Amino acid sequence: MEKNRNERPTLDEISIRGLGVIDSAAVSFSPGFTAITGETGAGKTMVLTALGLITGIKADSDFVRTNAERSVVSAAFTVTPEVVDVVMDSGGDVDDSTLTITRSISSDGKSRISLGGALSTASKVQDISSLLIEIHGQSSSLRLGKSSVQREILDSFGSHTHLLERYKETFDLYNDVAHKIERLKSESATSEKQIHEIQEFIDKFSAVMPVSGEIHDIENEINRLGSVEEIYTQLSIALNLLEGDNGGALTEIKNARKNINALSGKDSTLDMHIDRFGELVYELEDITKNLISYLAKLEADPSRFDYLQQRKQAINTLIKKFGMGNDRNAAFEKLIIDYADAEERIKDLDGGADRINELTEELDGLFANLKRDALALSKSRIEASKELSNLISAELDALSMPNASVEIAVSSHDPQSLKSYTPSGIDEVLFLFSPHAGAKLMPLSKIASGGEMSRLMLAIEVVIASKSPVGTYVFDEVDAGVGGKAAVEVGRRLALLSQNAQVIVVTHLPQVAVWADNHLVVRKDQSGSITESSVTTLAKDERRKEIARMLAGQEESQSAQKHAEELLLMVSESVIS
Numbered sequence: 130m131e132k133n134r135n136e137r138p139t140l141d142e143i144s145i146r147g148l149g150v151i152d153s154a155a156v157s158f159s160p161g162f163t164a165i166t167g168e169t170g171a172g173k174t175m176v177l178t179a180l181g182l183i184t185g186i187k188a189d190s191d192f193v194r195t196n197a198e199r200s201v202v203s204a205a206f207t208v209t210p211e212v213v214d215v216v217m218d219s220g221g222d223v224d225d226s227t228l229t230i231t232r233s234i235s236s237d238g239k240s241r242i243s244l245g246g247a248l249s250t251a252s253k254v255q256d257i258s259s260l261l262i263e264i265h266g267q268s269s270s271l272r273l274g275k276s277s278v279q280r281e282i283l284d285s286f287g288s289h290t291h292l293l294e295r296y297k298e299t300f301d302l303y304n305d306v307a308h309k310i311e312r313l314k315s316e317s318a319t320s321e322k323q324i325h326e327i328q329e330f331i332d333k334f335s336a337v338m339p340v341s342g343e344i345h346d347i348e349n350e351i352n353r354l355g356s357v358e359e360i361y362t363q364l365s366i367a368l369n370l371l372e373g374d375n376g377g378a379l380t381e382i383k384n385a386r387k388n389i390n391a392l393s394g395k396d397s398t399l400d401m402h403i404d405r406f407g408e409l410v411y412e413l414e415d416i417t418k419n420l421i422s423y424l425a426k427l428e429a430d431p432s433r434f435d436y437l438q439q440r441k442q443a444i445n446t447l448i449k450k451f452g453m454g455n456d457r458n459a460a461f462e463k464l465i466i467d468y469a470d471a472e473e474r475i476k477d478l479d480g481g482a483d484r485i486n487e488l489t490e491e492l493d494g495l496f497a498n499l500k501r502d503a504l505a506l507s508k509s510r511i512e513a514s515k516e517l518s519n520l521i522s523a524e525l526d527a528l529s530m531p532n533a534s535v536e537i538a539v540s541s542h543d544p545q546s547l548k549s550y551t552p553s554g555i556d557e558v559l560f561l562f563s564p565h566a567g568a569k570l571m572p573l574s575k576i577a578s579g580g581e582m583s584r585l586m587l588a589i590e591v592v593i594a595s596k597s598p599v600g601t602y603v604f605d606e607v608d609a610g611v612g613g614k615a616a617v618e619v620g621r622r623l624a625l626l627s628q629n630a631q632v633i634v635v636t637h638l639p640q641v642a643v644w645a646d647n648h649l650v651v652r653k654d655q656s657g658s659i660t661e662s663s664v665t666t667l668a669k670d671e672r673r674k675e676i677a678r679m680l681a682g683q684e685e686s687q688s689a690q691k692h693a694e695e696l697l698l699m700v701s702e703s704v705i706s
């Protein structure tokens with residue numbers, strides 16, 4: 130199912146304080162294609178670093194600006210209802226479709242990360258941010274050389290999510306039964322002893338039959354019954370002070386309320402205090418009534434107290450004899466679970482060879498299902514690989530690599546061998562690449578240059594973007610090793626990608642930047658710092674000058690500005706497809 134740009138999450142703003150060369154900066158982002166430019170060392174890369182920290186990358190004290198106590202990075206996303214549900218399940222909150230993620234790093238390297246206002250973990254935020262934003266840099270290109278990543282790309286493109294999920298369910302079920310058989314075989318030699326131990330546990334437990342949470346309730350009631358006299362004495366004194374036969378504190382307070390209420394309407398500031406005082410008096414009256422009711426019902430019950438003491442001792446004896454671990458409450462709750470499973474455990478052990486044979490027959494049936502599901506998944510992957518290969522090759526042609534080609538090879542291991550099966554299937558996926566006509570197809574990691582890998586990554590994203598839930602793509606070094614016509618085509622494809630998702634690109638090439646819908650420039654001030662005023666959105670005239678600077682290194686150069694104007698005009702007249 131294709132997703133348009135309006136159905137995806139978007140990055141709205143990122144604020145940065147004390148990160149690298151950036152003292153403080155707030156950067157707002159718009160939908161579409163945003164280019165970030167600036168002179169070398171001006172802090173463009175720090176924006177990417179900030180986004181990386183938001184997505185859960187490892188924190189490093191080297192990120193913290195010199196002489197600063199900490200770095201703080203915060204990002205605001207507009208998210209979809211699906212993302213809201215995931216965040217809420219993780220304990221975070223979303224304010225009117227806006228999700229805020231904040232990361233701080235102290236100068237000693239300690240890191241804190243919050244998701245929607247709630248303290249979280251980097252791994253949890255990493256999982257959720259994968260639904261929001263995808264960052265491509267040099268490390269991303271290196272990842273593309275891994276077979277597992279290539280398989281994930283193919284699976285995200287192919288329409289076989291249901292096949293993969295069904296396979297994983299069968300795979301997990303097969304392993305559960307296989308482990309059960311192995312356990313039974315290893316226990317068979319000592320099964321009689323284990324049956325005796327489990328039966329003893331059943332007998333002891335059933336004699337007491339505790340229920341979940343009971344130990345907490347027992348101890349609370351023991352504390353109350355053991356303190357009846359003290360509770361009665363202290364509570365009686367307190368209530369007598371509040372409401373004695375000759376009046377008390379509550380009577381005096383109620384009289385004070387009458388005097389204060391007489392001033393209502395004299396001063397709006399005073400009225401606020403009068404209302405609050407009245408509410409407190411009503412609450413005090415209510416509490417006093419409840420305490421009187423509690424005291425009236427309070428009575429000693431020696432027989433109940435003795436019963437509870439004996440029951441607590443019986444439960445503690447169970448925990449001491451059969452419980453595991455140092456946490457008494459956790460051990461107690463585990464005993465309740467063990468008791469529920471005890472009869473089934475005896476059945477497994479008592480069945481011996483018959484039970485193992487029964488499970489082995491079940492395992493044979495599951496293997497047939499596993500084989501069926503794996504082959505169905507393989508077939509779908511092979512079909513998807515042909516289509517994806519053709520589409521990526523066509524994109525490379527559009528990126529000024531007309532003779533380059535990609536072939537996605539799906540090789541399946543022997544479905545009869547159990548060793549062939551992994552959590553992802555029986556297939557190895559390998560992206561083969563040929564940079565020019567006549568060149569042999571080779572694995573990406575062995576043949577593609579940095580520039581070729583960058584363009585290949587862009588081609589892949591353009592192809593799969595329509596099916597991906599990711600709302601924001603961030604590219605750094607996507608234009609590495611390219612120039613001239615190839616750079617123009619990189620910009621054109623980024624603009625095409627931005628029709629499906631938000632695209633943010635850090636670039637040094639004017640031929641790429643001219644395609645952007647929004648253009649941000651990062652500048653250092655005279656002290657070498659980046660402040661909030663140093664990251665600006667360029668208007669039309671300012672943009673022409675920035676493009677001229679990128680072309681010739683001289684923003685005031687008339688010839689460079691004319692060339693910049695020509696590039697901008699070219700883009701405005703182009704049809705993106």
